[in-house]
Amino acid sequence: xxxxxxxxxxxxxxxxxxxxxxxxxxxxxxxxxxxxxxxxxxxxxxxxxxxxxxxxxxxxxxxxxxxxxxxxxxxxxxxxxxxxxxxxxxxxxxxxxxxxxxxxxxxxxxxxxxxxxxxxxxxxxxxxxxxxxxxxxxxxxxxxxxxxxxxxxxxxxxxxxxxxxxxxxxxxxxxxxxxxxxxxxxxxxxxxxxxxxxxxxxxxxxxxxxxxxxxxxxxxxxxxxxxxxxxxxxxxxxxxxxxxxxxxxxxxxxxxxxxxxxxxxxxxxxxxxxxxxxxxxxxxxxxxxxxxxxxxxxxxxxxxxxxxxxxxxxxxxxxxxxxxxxxxxxxxxxxxxxxxxxxxxxxxxxxxxxxxxxxxxxxxxxxxxxxxxxxxxxxxxxxxxxxxxxxxxxxxxxxxxxxxxxxxxxxxxxxxxxxxxxxxxxxxxxxxxxxxxxxxxx
Amino acid sequence: xxxxxxxxxxxxxxxxxxxxxxxxxxxxxxxxxxxxxxxxxxxxxxxxxxxxxxxxxxxxxxxxxxxxxxxxxxxxxxxxxxxxxxxxxxxxxxxxxxxxxxxxxxxxxxxxxxxxxxxxxxxxxxxxxxxxxxxxxxxxxxxxxxxxxxxxxxxxxxxxxxxxxxxxxxxxxxxxxxxxxxxxxxxxxxxxxxxxxxxxxxxxxxxxxxxxxxxxxxxxxxxxxxxxxxxxxxxxxxxxxxxxxxxxxxxx
Numbered sequence: 304x305x306x307x308x309x310x311x312x313x314x315x316x317x318x319x320x321x322x323x324x325x326x327x328x329x330x331x332x333x334x335x336x337x338x339x340x341x342x343x344x345x346x347x348x349x350x351x352x353x354x355x356x357x358x359x360x361x362x363x364x365x366x367x368x369x370x371x372x373x374x375x376x377x378x379x380x381x382x383x384x385x386x387x388x389x390x391x392x393x394x395x396x397x398x399x400x401x402x403x404x405x406x407x408x409x410x411x412x413x414x415x416x417x418x419x420x421x422x423x424x425x426x427x428x429x430x431x432x433x434x435x436x437x438x439x440x441x442x443x444x445x446x447x448x449x450x451x452x453x454x455x456x457x458x459x460x461x462x463x464x465x466x467x468x469x470x471x472x473x474x475x476x477x478x479x480x481x482x483x484x485x486x487x488x489x490x491x492x493x494x495x496x497x498x499x500x501x502x503x504x505x506x507x508x509x510x511x512x513x514x515x516x517x518x519x520x521x522x523x524x525x526x527x528x529x530x531x532x533x534x535x536x537x538x539x540x541x542x543x544x545x546x547x548x549x550x551x552x553x554x555x556x557x558x559x560x561x562x563x564x565x566x567x568x569x570x571x572x573x574x575x576x577x578x579x580x581x582x583x584x585x586x587x588x589x590x591x592x593x594x595x596x597x598x599x600x601x602x603x604x605x606x607x608x609x610x611x612x613x614x615x616x617x618x619x620x621x622x623x624x625x626x627x628x629x630x631x632x633x634x635x636x637x638x639x640x641x642x643x644x645x646x647x648x649x650x651x652x653x654x655x656x657x658x659x660x661x662x663x664x665x666x667x668x669x670x671x672x673x674x675x676x677x678x679x680x681x682x683x684x685x686x687x688x689x690x691x692x693x694x695x696x697x698x699x700x701x702x703x704x705x706x707x708x709x710x711x712x713x714x715x716x717x718x719x720x721x722x723x724x725x726x727x728x729x730x731x732x733x734x735x736x737x738x739x740x741x742x743x744x745x
Numbered sequence: 746x747x748x749x750x751x752x753x754x755x756x757x758x759x760x761x762x763x764x765x766x767x768x769x770x771x772x773x774x775x776x777x778x779x780x781x782x783x784x785x786x787x788x789x790x791x792x793x794x795x796x797x798x799x800x801x802x803x804x805x806x807x808x809x810x811x812x813x814x815x816x817x818x819x820x821x822x823x824x825x826x827x828x829x830x831x832x833x834x835x836x837x838x839x840x841x842x843x844x845x846x847x848x849x850x851x852x853x854x855x856x857x858x859x860x861x862x863x864x865x866x867x868x869x870x871x872x873x874x875x876x877x878x879x880x881x882x883x884x885x886x887x888x889x890x891x892x893x894x895x896x897x898x899x900x901x902x903x904x905x906x907x908x909x910x911x912x913x914x915x916x917x918x919x920x921x922x923x924x925x926x927x928x929x930x931x932x933x934x935x936x937x938x939x940x941x942x943x944x945x946x947x948x949x950x951x952x953x954x955x956x957x958x959x960x961x962x963x964x965x966x967x968x969x970x971x972x973x974x975x976x977x978x979x980x981x982x983x984x985x986x987x988x989x990x991x992x993x994x995x996x997x
Contacts, residue, residue, distance in 0.1 A: 688833050690795055690796065690817060691833045691835070692835075693794075693816070693817040693818045694794070694795075694818075694821055694826075694827050694829075695818075695821055695843065695850075695903065695907070697850050698818045698850070699816075701846070702818075705838060705846065708837070709836065709838040711837070713836045713886075743849075
């Protein structure tokens with residue numbers, strides 16, 4: 304039994320005073336759900352490194368702080384920052400310190416039948432729909448962050464893509480932290496009905512060098528033959544704490560694609576858990592950068608429940624200075640999942656002797672007729688490549704920077720959505736040494 | 746252009762080159778031939794400055810400068826080019842990006858302005874046509890997923906764009922079918938000039954059917970066993986390397 308930290312006890316003690324301000328407080332089913340989650344959180348607290356799935360990440364620094372639920376007076380939003388990270392061609396919903404901001408959002412002109420609504424509003428308009436779906440994509444036993452989010456979520460989005468609808472414009476969920484010690488507990492629910500198709504970008508940014516906690520949960524329900532591409536663009540401040548969990552349920556022939564770009568944050572944990580049905584396909588791409596004393600944890604879990612599923616996963620990390628990275632990739636091929644075709648790769652570049660990576664690919668295979676592979680590399684740049692570039696007249700530091708950039712750029716190039724790709728590229732370049740030189744070469 | 750004097754090179758403590766003397770003048774084409782393990786590739790790599798090769802004795806003069814004292818990038822900027830036998834794949838770096846970075850590094854070294862983007866592209870596209878390459882090649886990652894022949898052609902494309910003074914081609918002919926060989930040879934011949942010298946490192950004589958060398962040197966056991974004109978390559982083709990190895994043994 305964990306000894307629950309002081310902050311956990313305080314979140315629980317203070318809960319009554321904020322409960323009435325949370326969205327859907329008039330809905331008894333939701334209240335019951337939140338109360339249940341709160342008591343789970345009260346018992347467990349935030350996850351501890353004693354738990355196998357949290358072995359390499361100690362969230363004690365989060366427990367030592369007390370983050371505050373959304374305040375009555377919103378902080379002032381840095382419009383310049385928002386402008387830099389806003390995707391010009393997307394339907395955009397802006398969440399300021401975890402609350403939906405209608406004035407900064409723009410998603411007018413939706414095609415018929417498509418629902419994009421802040422969860423606070425959706426709970427009034429579509430309570431039954433939310434009720435039937437909320438929490439439905441989370442397969443595993445919810446840990447502290449999930450319970451915390453369920454108890455505390457301050458808003459989020461409901462997206463419903465009706466059957467056979469293709470949403471041409473992507474949706475951007477742009478989260479910005481504007482106040483110190485703020486809490487961004489958003490809960491997103493994305494439903495793609497049979498044969499629907501859509502693309503969503505979750506962006507997380509913070510102002511100045513604020514310290515705050517993002518604890519977001521995003522559920523994605525993919526119908527038969529439907530396709531969802533989800534991106535995560537994480538550029539939190541250097542003092543921010545970030546938990547972002549994505550839980551995906553795929554029906555037969557469904558297709559899910561995720562691109563996870565993790566740049567900022569002091570202590571970061573990303574979870575992407577995907578459950579596949581018969582002949583569904585999932586593609587997980589990840590790029591994470593760490594420097595200073597950043598800690599970046601990527602936890603992925605792919606469950607092949609039924610036959611003929613395909614999954615492809617590539618995660619790449621670049622760690623500099625004293626940064627620490629984690630890649631935990633679980634791939635579970637259940638007994639029924641014959642003819643599964645899965646592959647997982649994690650490659651890491653350590654740019655300093657003090658940088659560290661813990662990488663743990665886990666294949667658990669209970670079916671006998673499957674094709675599963677995995678590979679991990681940890682190391683420095685290949686000297687062979689450095690010499691090749693030098694032999695073309697490029698000096699050694701530039702050659703190393705070019706190769707480091709290339710290592711990351713390979714992941715960026717997998718992003719098909721053009722304005723997002725340029726944004727990611729810009730962010731990547733700004734965070735690499737010799738950024739200006741890389742810009743010159745491009 | 747290039748003068749090698751009594752060059753001795755060891756790799757991991759093992760002597761590979763045991764006293765090479767070679768004099769290459771501007772405008773000349775030299776072929777360095779020899780059996781596997783004779784030290785041909787070592788010579789090419791030492792000249793380009795690859796780390797891990799220890800020069801235990803001898804000097805190399807390039808355009809009057811001490812070549813061995815120069816960093817690999819400096820050699821390249823001074824006009825030395827090595828076409829690799831096994832060109833590396835660099836995912837994430839496009840060909841056009843590499844060409845631009847390399848050409849600008851060289852131009853900067855010579856106090857020249859960066860090339861205008863449009864002019865650069867026009868020049869590069871001209872060269873791709875010369876080598877019968879699809880322009881789309883330029884936007885692909887360097888050598889990634891290229892066939893052996895495509896990689897070799899890409900090396901020649903780089904050479905054509907960078908316009909070196911001394912080009913060293915390390916077994917550029919190996920692994921090429923006859924059509925690819927002709928295209929590569931044509932690309933090399935198009936670059937031949939009075940101001941430019943070539944060193945062709947090759948195992949077989951067939952490349953020399955398309956590029957006529959001024960001098961042929963046969964390497965055996967780390968030293969030049971025999972030098973001659975283009976006729977020597979034909980002689981070798983007939984007699985085989987056993988013949989020169991015997992000569993080398995007799996000399997040693």
